[in-house]
Amino acid sequence: xxxxxxxxxxxxxxxxxxxxxxxxxxxxxxxxxxxSPEGGFWxxxxxxxxxxxxxxxxxxxxxxxxxxxxLEVEHVVDHVSGAELIGMDMHxxxxxxxxxxxxxxxxxxxxxxxxxxxxxxxxxxxLKPIFNAITTxxxxxxxx
Numbered sequence: 001x002x003x004x005x006x007x008x009x010x011x012x013x014x015x016x017x018x019x020x021x022x023x024x025x026x027x028x029x030x031x032x033x034x035x036s037p038e039g040g041f042w043x044x045x046x047x048x049x050x051x052x053x054x055x056x057x058x059x060x061x062x063x064x065x066x067x068x069x070x071l072e073v074e075h076v077v078d079h080v081s082g083a084e085l086i087g088m089d090m091h092x093x094x095x096x097x098x099x100x101x102x103x104x105x106x107x108x109x110x111x112x113x114x115x116x117x118x119x120x121x122x123x124x125x126x127l128k129p130i131f132n133a134i135t136t137x138x139x140x141x142x143x144x
């Protein structure tokens with residue numbers, strides 16, 4: 001499926017079996033999420049604040065650390081369709097499962113976007129290529 005959100009200058013594709021969840025979180029940011037049938041999710045938020053990229057990432061890590069105090073964090077830089085996305089991969093334990101959350105900041109011509117994905121590690125091998133494809137479709141869609 002494909003979503004067009006003219007208000008936030010967003011266009012991206014996602015699998016038909018995934019559920020779309022669009023929520024207005026505040027005046028400073030709107031977000032759109034898609035959720036896999038297995039429970040993993042991918043979310044994009046347009047950040048309307050004038051916050052430094054590093055601060056955005058630190059806020060995301062701090063929020064995750066509140067829930068998962070033993071959070072392990074690694075810095076990441078991805079290059080997708082000519083765009084540079086800086087971010088963090090966060091590894092955590094929940095009950096008897098391990099999970100991975102990824103946050104990336106992408107500075108586009110139309111604004112700053114924060115991309116967040118999360119999945120249980122047992123499903124991550126299957127879902128990570130889908131997360132990457134959704135992100136790629138978002139970046140390519142913004143170029144059109």
